[in-house]
Amino acid sequence: MLNYALKRVLSMLPVAFIAVTACFFVMRLAPGGPFDRERALPAEIKANLLAAYNMDQPLPVQYLLYVWRLLHGDLGPSMVVKTYSVSELLGLGLPFTLTLGFSAFIIATTMGILAGVLAALYQNKWPDYVLVLVVMVGVVVPNFLTAHILQLVFGVYLDWFPAGGYFPGSIPHLVMPITVLSLAHLARVSRLMRGSMIEVLGTNYIRTAKAKGIGARLVLIRHAIKPALLPVVSYLGPGLSYLLTGSLVVEQVFGLPGIGKYFIQAALNRDYGLVLGTVILYMVIILVLNLIVDLLYAWLDPKVKYS
Amino acid sequence: MKIKQIFGAALGASTIALMMSSTAMAVTLNLHNGGDPRTLDPAKQSGNWEDRPISDCIEGLMTIDVKGEPILGQAKSYDVSEDGLTYTFHLRDDIVWSDGTPVTAQDFVTGLERLVNPKTAAEYAYLAGFIAGANDYNSGASTDPSTIGIKAVDDKTVQYTLLSPTPYFLGALTHPSLYPVPTADVQANGEDWASTTHILCNAAFKITEWVPGSYVRSVKNDKYYDAANVKIDEVFYHVLEDNAAALNRYRAGEFDLLSDFPTDQYQLLQDQYPGEAHVSPILAVYYYVLNQEKPPLDDVEIRKALSMAIERDVIGRDILGTGDLPAYSWVPPGTASYEGETYKNDWQDLPYEEKVKQAAAIMASKGYTPANPLSLQLRYNTNDNHRRIAVAIGAMWEAIGVKVDLFNAETGVHYDALDAGDYQVGRAGWIMDYNDASNMLDLLRTGTKQADGKIAWGNNYGRYSNPEYDSLLDQAAKELDLVKRAGLMHQAEKIAMDEYGAIPIYDYVSKWVVSPKISGFEDNAVDRHFVRYMSKAE
């Protein structure tokens, strides 16, 4: 198993490296640069700025410089937020994005599984229909719209929760962002769970178990849920990466200090260093998560063998 | 039952203990600041997102009052030489940095040297251009900092030498780029001095925390000379680019001041929150630049037709809905030391139908009709208001035989294209750096030739060029008599506007939303509002 994990990491590294390289050059193809602003800079000042960030060098040289620094664990300076380096910025934003992402992940996955089981047990009865409806809303309404509406209803009209912002440790500030972020994930998980649960419940061994007179609840817990979880688990990896990257919008609407927001601002402002840094960070996180999911999958499904 | 309050109570103990160090009755001001500041270093700042937190914490020789007028700040008095070229400032005796060390004349010298030092790569270095030697040092023509026209005569006296008499000099000193810096701190920590751990402040507040993407937090600086009159204990400058979301948070009571609001919501604000939305003219012009280097816009007649066909009244009143004032002159009305009639062209009072008729006739004489239209690309940077105005102007131009192709891009890309002359019509705006007509008029000066033979057009994106205009501005720069100077500048403005060197569309208004709890906020033409004058009723 450890061997397998190691192999996976090693096989991902070259692709990740290619992705970073592609991003590096592709960003430079884009028109505009980090120092183009509302006001034209006098040529000397622009030259000073470019020199300060090594951007006066030919592109391949800049690339080598970047890779060299990267190998030393240095993500370089941010070209737009001048006081902080890219590592500092990501270090500030990461804990928040992870808190948001993981809270949403745990809540939505648990609730999604429960809802899915419930819907499967009451297939084509009212709990099932209610669930399908809620889930559909979660899936088809764009999350920026959900965010705006929740903010208006629960933040402004009802005044139940803060309408935005975040202070370290404040839970009320997280309620609405997590809700918005969770919805879509909850919807997908519950649908997958419902589908696979119905399937498992229809299989012979469950019928046999029931026939043997084992209590319905016990059958459900012992024999049905675990195999039914498989498709859900295989979705968790991609699901979590959707959640982490999906926080872009939530961070934007609620004014939250996470890396998703940095990424968007950085891409729009051509803050090359910050864009690359964020991409690298996301890839590392997703790599680790996928590994965890693989291992979890192996634990759940004895048929899967890793060599 | 309000969940927020229950949580709030539970949370109160920890958060308040964390956020408010001293008394339990601390007054906190929550100010919506717009985008993320890029820096807290006054030399490197480049816009009002940085100006707000910085100017509440660092004060120049001059500062502004609640009306935005320059008043004495760190200086207690100043003398001007007869020729208007030498200013000598005497510092107050009771000024200290937040660590207790006195503010000295050297701190101002260090500040300016840093600003124009090419290594600092400050975007606003050009602002010091009127100080002798500043530009040469910045461009590398001189490497000796003592050639810059600033001198610490003694600990409490600082002397500036200017290139020409500069009536706006005192106002310019209120600009963050000309603020002092704590010399010892800068020497010890280098570029890192402006980080929240090292920054020292000499104004009403001191910056204690900056969470990028979230807020900058400042607390009252008890060592400030006027601390007794500062009524706010703590300020949060909140970062939130989404104006609609910011308004929601204002309505939820989380913000006391909004520095901007979506124009669409003006009606709602007036209906539901009467008197809280502050809309007032500021010294800033919204304009379109026309690339005059290439046909067809090198033709002054076509430029005239385009300008005539823009129904400016509709834009402020209906498209934006905030009543921004139609602009036909280049220098906004109300600019200081600019006595004389505001520029008017000979057609601006005609009824709109007549303007369109005349404009269409001009276009027709050039061979362009609605059936055979002139195709123009109109570029603007991504923003709801710019988009609406571009759509509206595109529709207006359609009537005179111009087919507009709209193209929007992020701010950086947009200005990159304008800078490179890679456009036909482009949106631009200028918020005046200091209250003087020359700041506007310089935008239309002919570019300067670079060593490589190319012309650097700077902010003159339309590449308007008229030697007579340039020479009038040169004369004005040397003119000692303020009235004569204003006359020369008026002449220049008329030349550029008669040739449609650029098309002014409207004069900006500032758009604040101010909670009724806040007093000490006054609309002003420079749109700067220092927290030291504000107070908040609980």
Next chain:
Amino acid sequence: MAGITAKDVVLTRYADTLQKLDAPKGRSLTQDALRRLMRNRAAVISIAIVVLIVLIAFIGPYFAPWEYSKVDWTAIRKPPDFSKAHYFGTDANGRDLLARCLQGTQMSLIVAAVATIVSVVIGTFYGAISGYFGGRIDAVMMRFVDIMYAMPYVLFVIILVVIFGRSPVLLFVGIGALEWLTMARIVRGQTLSLKEREFIEAARAGGAKSQTIIGRHIVPNLTGPVVIYATLTVPEIIITESFLSYLGLGVQEPQTSLGTLISAGAQVAESQTWLLAFPAVILVTLLLCLTYIGDGLRDALDPKDR
């Protein structure tokens, strides 16, 4: 992209099923599935509504009283007004919202179609080549697909938008180029089982070139998977587009898309409700129907449900 249909999971299972069956059965699996789908009432109604929306979006503009870029100076930001034939009201520029909704729906559909087609084409060729040649080539190519699954797509999409500016076609070619992974898996599975069939062996023995075999015998057998894949992909692209519009990276004026309309409407949800309500209803209906069709397909594909 936004993964709303969890299509990767659904399609991977479908691909596995296909691979286990030999080709003619694979074909009949798809045909059976489509037949079963036609018995699912919700799915059939949804298909009808989607067809209706598509027809209205493309034919409607010829009958609408206003053009989508025409400014009515007398009606700026006005609620629905039948006397002026602004049935959905007007936007902040005095343009008719009905006309803009039609144009926006059209744009969203086109954009989704382009991205889907691009991803189908890339996925098909990638999968066919990988499956046909098998062995080490297959191993490496599929390994690459596995790894690509773990990339933060949203970030790449944003970078792509930034580069391609606001050209919707180029943009969605770009998105399509990122979306093809699942398609490649399906096609590979299909190809693996097909290539063992006698008629392929015969073709090969007859000296046919690899590309001829892939092109003539393998690709035509993929109609079913493509239909299923497209049904699940289109709603995802529409959601992605609306997300990009929210970030200000949408299509160029005067053109519009559902996402652009909704993100503008969301800002004025209280004071100018019509600007949000109409486009949102269209988007939600469209996506709901597509989701129901997707659900129906999934049920239809699951042999155990028979």
